[in-house]
Amino acid sequence: MKAPRYTIDTLHQQFPDDDACLEYMFQRQYGDLKACPKCAIVNPRYYRARGRKCYACNDCGYQLSPLANTIFHKSDTPLTKWFYAIYLFAVGKNGVSAKELERHLGVTYKTAWRMAKQIRLMMQQNGNMLSGIVEADETYIGGKAKLDRKFDNKTAIVEKKKGMGQVKAFATKQADATVTLPFLRANIEAGSTLHTDDSRIYSRVKRDFTHAFVNHSKLEYVKSGHH
Numbered sequence: 001m002k003a004p005r006y007t008i009d010t011l012h013q014q015f016p017d018d019d020a021c022l023e024y025m026f027q028r029q030y031g032d033l034k035a036c037p038k039c040a041i042v043n044p045r046y047y048r049a050r051g052r053k054c055y056a057c058n059d060c061g062y063q064l065s066p067l068a069n070t071i072f073h074k075s076d077t078p079l080t081k082w083f084y085a086i087y088l089f090a091v092g093k094n095g096v097s098a099k100e101l102e103r104h105l106g107v108t109y110k111t112a113w114r115m116a117k118q119i120r121l122m123m124q125q126n127g128n129m130l131s132g133i134v135e136a137d138e139t140y141i142g143g144k145a146k147l148d149r150k151f152d153n154k155t156a157i158v159e160k161k162k163g164m165g166q167v168k169a170f171a172t173k174q175a176d177a178t179v180t181l182p183f184l185r186a187n188i189e190a191g192s193t194l195h196t197d198d199s200r201i202y203s204r205v206k207r208d209f210t211h212a213f214v215n216h217s218k219l220e221y222v223k224s225g226h227h
């Protein structure tokens, strides 16, 4: 049996407004968090923070932003328009021009051009995900004195392939599950084998990846550069 087609009606039903889009992103990014990253309460419950595009822990108020590290972050364009634009790219066989986006979305040409550029980049990256055996590692950059700086931590993932593997890294203020999990999901194909140390951050990726712990005493070369 053929799967039902995902049409523009399906899109509007699934994402009638920005709240629905944000909820979708929240579930996608954090839906399987087993404990609050801040207060560690098990099976945390979140409520939508009033007037903000984020969710807060019922118990401690810790806020999670479902749009962090996505192309929607810091954009004033409604998420429904973004989702519609991505839909057009997904169904368009020959790509979508900024001019078309401008017409379909009713945004300025400048906005349409920026959106098109970011969506193209995202789709390119999606087609460029790491796969197979991938190793993830966190690196701490800079000393405590620099803690007020942005980007103190870095999570690097390395594809372990014979010959040339790919390396990707991203930098964040903090290296906890709230930022690391979305990064891993966005860059590693589901079903890959993930090698990591036994950090709690990675205890939650079981659903997405086959997980192998790496014993760092046997893997000193990976840790070189750590102090």
Ligand SMILES: [Zn+2]
Binding pocket: 036, 037, 038, 039, 040, 041, 044, 057, 058, 059, 060, 061, 062
């Ligand atoms: Zn909490």
